[in-house]
Amino acid sequence: MTEFIGIIPARYASSRFPGKPLADICGQTMIERVYERASQELQQVYVATDDDRIAEAVRNFGGNVVMTSANHKSGTDRIAEAYTLIGSEADVVINIQGDEPFIAPSQIAELKNCFSDEATDIATLCREFDKSDGFEALFDPNKVKVIFGNNSNAIYFSRAIIPYIRGKQWTEWLDQRKYFIHVGMYAYRAKVLQEITRLPQSSLEIAESLEQLRWLENGYRIKVGITDAPTIGIDTPDDLELARVFCIKNNL
Numbered sequence: 001m002t003e004f005i006g007i008i009p010a011r012y013a014s015s016r017f018p019g020k021p022l023a024d025i026c027g028q029t030m031i032e033r034v035y036e037r038a039s040q041e042l043q044q045v046y047v048a049t050d051d052d053r054i055a056e057a058v059r060n061f062g063g064n065v066v067m068t069s070a071n072h073k074s075g076t077d078r079i080a081e082a083y084t085l086i087g088s089e090a091d092v093v094i095n096i097q098g099d100e101p102f103i104a105p106s107q108i109a110e111l112k113n114c115f116s117d118e119a120t121d122i123a124t125l126c127r128e129f130d131k132s133d134g135f136e137a138l139f140d141p142n143k144v145k146v147i148f149g150n151n152s153n154a155i156y157f158s159r160a161i162i163p164y165i166r167g168k169q170w171t172e173w174l175d176q177r178k179y180f181i182h183v184g185m186y187a188y189r190a191k192v193l194q195e196i197t198r199l200p201q202s203s204l205e206i207a208e209s210l211e212q213l214r215w216l217e218n219g220y221r222i223k224v225g226i227t228d229a230p231t232i233g234i235d236t237p238d239d240l241e242l243a244r245v246f247c248i249k250n251n252l
Contacts, residue, residue, distance in 0.1 A: 009049075030101045033101035093189075106229055
């Protein structure tokens with residue numbers, strides 16, 4: 001039986017929003033909300049941080065925390081170190097975004113389901129693009145697009161619109177096929193996690209500024225699960241205000 005562990009990377013320093021993990025959302029810190037939701041689906045959950053303030057806050061609400069280096073360039077590197085420090089023997093490590101306080105446990109469950117295929121090295125999520133948002137929203141380079149095969153393995157991720165539909169005006173594209181937007185959650189087999197942190201940056205990764213392209217270029221299989229659960233990522237203080245409104249409206 002596959003054993004899973006969830007690790008939430010959390011940094012205090014942020015150019016756009018310092019102290020974000022400790023921001024209050026209707027009486028709870030953001031990191032506590034993420035931790036509680038992850039714990040609904042996972043028996044093992046840890047916060048990985050390099051900041052004593054975050055560590056203290058996690059211990060205060062009874063959570064597990066592990067202190068990691070302050071020199072990591074990505075959350076992937078941080079959770080790889082955390083996994084080693086914890087001494088976990090879990091088969092799969094789930095990287096849970098620390099700035100999505102309303103993450104749905106069903107999304108974590110979908111990631112777990114991807115590993116029923118023994119060939120899966122890495123898993124991630126996507127959602128179907130809502131045509132009512134219009135072509136301009138699809139064109140947004142901050143909305144990463146993904147295409148995957150019949151086996152649900154990723155073929156490519158891009159900030160551009162993929163696939164291009166030949167012979168049709170762009171105004172017709174949304175009526176021709178479904179488009180899928182990447183949801184930036186990942187899970188890795190433990191051995192694979194250690195391997196990918198040692199890979200140098202790849203040409204496609206540098207071109208698109210997408211870490212997952214490094215993994216594809218090196219032959220790793222990324223299984224793509226589909227979710228329809230909404231998420232609210234918090235990158236700025238303005239996003240935090242929207243999250244508070246969402247929290248009050250939905251009595252969370």
